[in-house]
Amino acid sequence: MTQPENSIPVMVKKARNGYVRLSSAKHEERIAILARLKQGLLVKKDQVFEANKTDSEKAASKKLSGPLLQRLKIDENKINSLVAGIDELIAKEDSILQALESTQLDSGLDLYKVSVPIGVILVIFEARPDVVVQIASLAIKSGNAVILKGGSEAEETNRKLVEIVKDALGDFRDAVDIVFEREDIAVLLKMDKEIDLVIPRGSYELVKYVLGNTNIPVIGHTAGICSIYLDVDANRETAVSVVIDAKTQYSGACNSVETLLVHKDACERVLVPVLKELQGHGVDVRGCARAVAFAEKSGMKISKAKADDFDTEFSDLVLAAKIVDSVEDAVEHINTHGSHHTDSVITTNRACAMIFLKGVDSACVFWNASTRFSDGYRFGKGAEIGISTGKIHARGPVGIEGMLTYKYILVGQGQTVEPYVTGKATFTHKKLESGLTLD
Template sequence: MSNDIITKVKFAKSASIPLASVSGATKNSALAAMAQALDSSREKIISANTKDISAAEKLADAGKLSRSLVKRLKVDDTKIDEMIAGVRDVLKFDDPVGKTLSALELDSGLELYQVSCPIGLIGVIFESRPDVVPQIMSLCLKSGNATIFKGGSEAGNSNRAIFDVLVSAIESTEGIPQGAFALMETREEVNEMLKLDDYINLIIPRGSNEFVKYIQDNTRIPVLGHSSGICHVYVDKEADMKKALDVCYDSKVQYPAVCNAMETLLVHKGFAETFIPEMGKKYDAAGVELRCDERSFDILQNSGLLKAIIHAAEEDWKTEYNDLILSIKIVDSMEEAIDHINKYGSHHTDAIITENNTAASRFIDLVDSSSVMWNASTRFADGFRYGKGAEVGISTNKIHARGPVGMEGLLIYKYALLGNGHKVADYVGKNARKYTHKKLKAQLSGKMG
């Protein structure tokens, strides 16, 4: 293993200790400096990104890189504005470190506090999207976590430019330890990072299904993320036509190259004859290829929409297209839709369109996904849109953090027990003292002066 990698990781691990105790005011100063640095370095960042885009276009033309990855790679003034807004939103949040989550009196003068704290050293491995760097760096800084970044080679120039700009701003802020943030740049370093479970506390992968699955299968470090985004919209028999048309269009077409875009449309048989032809026209105008079950194919064929419809195969129900491709199935009941989603979905984001409150409630209860929508686009499943400022990723895990994960996914807790010479021996035996186990409203910070 490269000594350079070990040195960077060890240095970041050491820096994670003092970073955990940096004051909220100091972290906010660093975040403000990050936002300012992004704004004043637009030309440098866009110039670096132009080099990456040019190389990526050639790879895409040669069939060596998907067009969806090329789309995610682009950084322009609008994207930089979004990066700055994300950093400034994180700045507005309260300092999450050192919050008392619960307090319990065990006995008179013996008090137990559960307190939020950083996870430690986080490894972020991502493909294509350079905007991941400011998103996660701002959240990690605010939550007191040191971070190792490893981006894809296709975004190498962009990642380096953004990383250098941000780290220079952070490390010029008095009180921030040096070396808490590091960038890895070669493919070989990914596998080496995955072996460093003695130093790295959490891995966050961002990329394709195959990429995330590879990370999950090749490390002993806990992984926060999802390997696929097979999202569904179910249009119920009691749906409102306009809402159904708007939500289904937005869920697929607004930005198809992302994990929260719809991949399968399920339609109740009682609404299919009127809805599918109208929806088909909108999709046809947007250039969406439709892969249909027998019943939906027949409806679309009879409506005259022939140029972009084909018969769906079994594999289509479990495919994340990340493109203007959509599979469609007519179901006989909401229960069939729920069963289909739980069988073929990736537990990411699924929606129901209905005016029936009881049906919506049942759908939300029974669909086993990290986000479930009612009369709203699946595209809302996003950390920024959920008010988290930015997100570290979307997790389909059922432990630690789930759904669009913001700062809360970068925090854990510790217990602080405050006593006055208390000893366990007094609570054992014939005349043992009794625990009171009384909830307290006190904050640990108040007890510590």
């Protein structure tokens, strides 16, 4: 029985064919596609804004949360950021078929470990339509195909952006596609023979659902419970500016700080100005018993934190605060209650910083810097497919390297194993200085 042209299996089959063709394309061809994508975004940005306006008005009428509405918005700054990300990818060297290791097993028998695309990648995301361009541009650069499933709240924006991407792809247009129905997710997650990787970008519930309903490998993070620890030797001005940036610059981001830990001897000098600034920015600070008592003693009022506030990604202008006795206590709290995403220490004491940097078991650990730096573009990756809190394959902001795997290529002259088994031949296992040219 012939399947309808718009069926999921047909789409996935086309995507796999698109992957084969795109991964075999010359680097110059893939760069030309990215250049057309950049131009398409700039020329058609007003169409994108119009589609986004439709989505935003619809979302507002449904009284969706403020953080979600913030993530949904596409404006001039977002377009400029997307274009800058594409420019960074264009400037990068080719990442396909690069020699990672080159070894001479014996004279005339050379082994090469080379980078290759993963294949067909399914990306499921919520609210953020700029993900369409970020993922598509990374897929194009790395020779992968991608199938997207965005949230219904961004449907018109997603549709317009995918149209621009497909126009840029030209003859390779099957390498990027999108589905819109919720029911399509269940079908796609069962296609473990056709789809090579799933990347869920969204809520804890979304990631948990994906992990529980597929045999396809998954990259992602379940939550962004990021912490900042203010040490007794923290510079007061640094503490204030970093905490305010990490909480208020974009409170809906997964790298926004959610927990503030403060050394007991830093409260008078550091916590007071930090609390004043936070409250001045409209942040609802929820403190442990010691923090509440200290705030009252200092003439300020903060609400009492519930037990689960220290295990919560608020994605809003809310911050849980706790007073601790030492850097070791801060590290223990983060490793117990954090999500292994991004955590930062503010201190001028190198010994303290080293305890924190070595002890915190997170994908990103910072010293005297905002957690908001945990981002693929800011890390110089051009864009990111997501942030992984796992430890296998990819960790932290994942760029092109997360969309690549490797294979071994052995080039011989008719050798067989038997002489090596019987001792008539021996391996040299020498490192080769040059890689393999596959043009």
